[in-house]
Each structure stands twice: as structure tokens, then as C-alpha cells.
Amino acid sequence: MSATRKRDLVSIDDLTNAEIEGLFTLADEMAADRKAVRDLARGLILVTLFYEPSTRTRLSFEAAMLRLGGSYQSCPNMDDTSAAKGESLADTLRVVGRYGDVVVLRHPREGASRVAARYSPVPIVNAGDGGREHPTQTLIDLYTIARDKRKLDGLCVAFTGDLRYGRTVHSLAYALARFGADIVCLPAKGLELPHHVVRRLETDFGCFPVKLTPADLKGAFEKTEGLLLTAGRPFQPDLFSNAERRSAIQRRLAHVDVLYVTRVQKERLKGEAVGDLPVIDLALLSENRFRNALVLHPLPRVNEIACEVDDDPRARYFTQVERGVPVRMAILAHVLGLKDLVVVEKSAKRRAAPPLYRSDVGLHCPSPGCITATELGYLTPEFHVLERRPLRLRCAFCDFLVEPRWVASRHERVFHRFDSPHSAKIHLENLVIFGSVDEAKRAGFEPADLAEIER
Ligand code: CP
Secondary structure, eight states: OOSSSOOOBSSGGGSOHHHHHHHHHHHHHHHHOSGGGTTTTTTOEEEEEESSOOSHHHHHHHHHHHHTTOEEEEOSOGGGSGGGGTOOHHHHHHHHTTTOSEEEEEESSBTHHHHHHHHOSSOEEEEEETTSOOHHHHHHHHHHHHHHHSOOTTOEEEEEEOTTTOHHHHHHHHHHHHTTOEEEEEEOTTOOOOHHHHHHHHHTTOEEEEEOOHHHHTTTTTTSOOEEEEESOTTOGGGSOHHHHHHHHHHHHTOOSEEEEOOOOGGGOOSOOOOOOOOBOHHHHTSGGGTTOEEEOOSOOSSSBOGGGTTSTTBOHHHHHHHHHHHHHHHHHHHTTSSOOOOOOSSOOOOOOOOEEEOSSSOOOOOTTBTHHHHTTTOOOEEEEEETTTTEEEETTTOOEEOOOEEEETTOSEEEETTSHHHHTSOGGGEEEESSHHHHHHTTOEESOHHHHHO
């Protein structure tokens, strides 16, 4: 990040691996000598804006700011603010960004923090946006793993619970993949990792997904529809016979380094049926594969981990809480430009963003949780173009993956299938994309070839 650019933290991808390691070194310093930093943020104000309930994130950010010598302003209940009168998120951030020096935002919609970062004059820190990401929780989780296991590369991290709506899972999975850890998904039925997250782990971070069988998982998670996402491609079918491959996978699953447990995010369910999972208790943790596994949970827990586990040395969830304050002190010091990160740039280059498609006409993000579903009045739909053939786009706000089939040129009034010879010739700056034939017709476009519609 340049010294002059506003330092928002809306995604774990806003930090390179080397910057994350630099933040951890800063967090170590904050924990080791609180007196040395007690005046660092004197005169500065943190605003905590939470549209959803929170205990840890809000209070630990406020504690972190107080320990840095700064102060904070908060809205205990967003229903008592002008958000309840219909004030847009953009206007709210334009306003509170003129009171404080940094804003920590939690919002129920995916991509809200990206919108906030565009309109706020001061840095935005994402404290969880819908089911998308929770990057500061990820930094705490990653810090706990890195300090307890002394490495991240090559670890085997199992996620269980709600992998669909659990935002902490998504940002932690991206970070672990970047650091070269393997990921094992053990979701409750109906709460599997979303397709767009799995695809991103494959395409952006080089993970290779392998479906797990009851024989791979035998034990408490035997009935789970498990998925192994390996960093790199060690279990490609063409490298192994089937039997060799299964035996290599089972060897990989024999030593779980971290068991990351999450609660079902009931507040995000839309009436879907959800399966049960085993409670994490001492009997389950007596399985050989968990003998050295740290048990992490972002909390709050709602019966996923039996209280008898709390005194086991593998239980690290209250250590995560404790480490949250120095990690968030380091985050605040960084985004406020109060401390430079000591960054040893190994191979950690920031990836170039794919080209952007932006249009008021045509495609809108179809994800119901996307911030554009409620704030579209002043936002133009935007997508990163991952591929032209097949046409694959990622919503620039909520990261949802869209595979539309219809395109047109801005200079014509006819539309084509994305894979027609004509479509390939339309330059990105002239492209209009449609999510459906009806959407194209409503926008005043006609099919170039009726037979294409029936295809
Ligand atoms: N882990 C976490 O985000 O907790 P809160 O919801 O209490 O902030």
C-alpha cells in the first residue's frame, strides 16, 4: 500500500502475505509493551458502526483504540440512527467519515464495506459484511495458528459448521490457501462452502478440490459430505491410480492441525433445511487425527463445542479473543498510518485485478444478499470479467460468480449468445451483458438470431 493512499481493509486480499506477517510482528510488539504505544493514537477518533449485533469485534476495536490513546464514538443501536429513516449507506459514511479518523463497519449485506470505502473520506475496516468476509477475524485466527503452530505452509485445517454463510470461514480459507495450507470442509448438510468461494479457491489460489468419501473420513465426521481443497495439485487423478490416490488422501487427513468450528448463522437462513453435525467434545477429540489439533472458534458458540473442552490445552478460542486486542491495535495503527509495517516482500506480489465491466443497462448481480440489491439507486452494477468464453463474471461488490449467456454491443440494438462468433468481436468497453432474454428485451434489444434463443 502506498503511504498516501487511504488504507481500507475490506477484504483479506487487501493485504499481501508479507504485509500480514508485518502486521503480526506489529501485534507482537503491541502485546509485549503496551506502555510504548499508549499515546500512539492520541487525538484520533474511531467510529464503530454496527448494523448487526456484536460483542467481540466492536468491544475489542474500542479497547484497541483506547489502548492506543485514542477515543471512540459508537451507535449502540443503528435503528436509533437516520439509517432507520432511509439514509443511504453512502451518505452515512460521508457523514461519519467527517467526525472520525477511521470507521469500523459491520453490515448485513455482502459488499457493504466496499461501498463504504468508496464514499468514506477516512479508512474503512470491514467488521463483517453479510456472509462475505470478516478479514479482521481472519487476521486473529491466522495469528493464533501462526504463533501456536509456528508456520502456516503445509498445515491441514478442517472447517466445520456453517461454511455457507460463515464469513469468517471464507476470508480464512482464502488466506490459508495463499499461505499454502490444505483445507478440509466438513459442513452441516445444506451449509456447504458456496460455489463462488470454491471456484475462487481454485482459480485464484490454485487449490484442487477432492470430494471425500466415508472411508476417507471414518469417525465422527463419516456422514459429512466432505471436501478437501489442497494447496497445489497433489491429488490430481492423472498422477495416481485410484487406490493410490485414496490412500494418499487418507494419509493427508490423518493429522489435522486445526479444527475451526463455526455456529449455524441462523439469522441468514432463508428457510432452508440444515443437517446436524457432531458436537465437538472430548470423545470426538480423542480420534487420533485430532490429537494435535488446535480447536478454534470465532465465537459466539451456540453448543457446537462442549464446555468440557474449554480446559483442554487444544482449546484456543479464548486465546483468539485475547489476541484480538493486539491484532486490532496493529490494524488500527496500520490503517491510520501511525506505524509502518516491516514487510519482507518475498514472492508476495499483489495480483492484478481482472478487467472491469460496468453498465447501468443489463446485468444486475443476482445474489439476493448483495449490497446492490438495496443500494442500487446510486450504484452502477460492476463485475470483474474472469473469462469471455465461457462468460464468467464476479460481482465487484459481493464476489458472487455470474455466468450470463447474452451480450450485445452498445452500438447495436440486437443481442447474441456469448459464444457466437459476433460476440467475441465486441470490445469490453462496448459490451452490454444480459442475465436473461427477458432482461435484454426489456432494455430494448432484439435477438440477432431466434434460433440461438432456442439452442
Ligand atoms: N467473532 C465475532 O465476530 O464476534 P462478534 O459477532 O461478537 O463480534
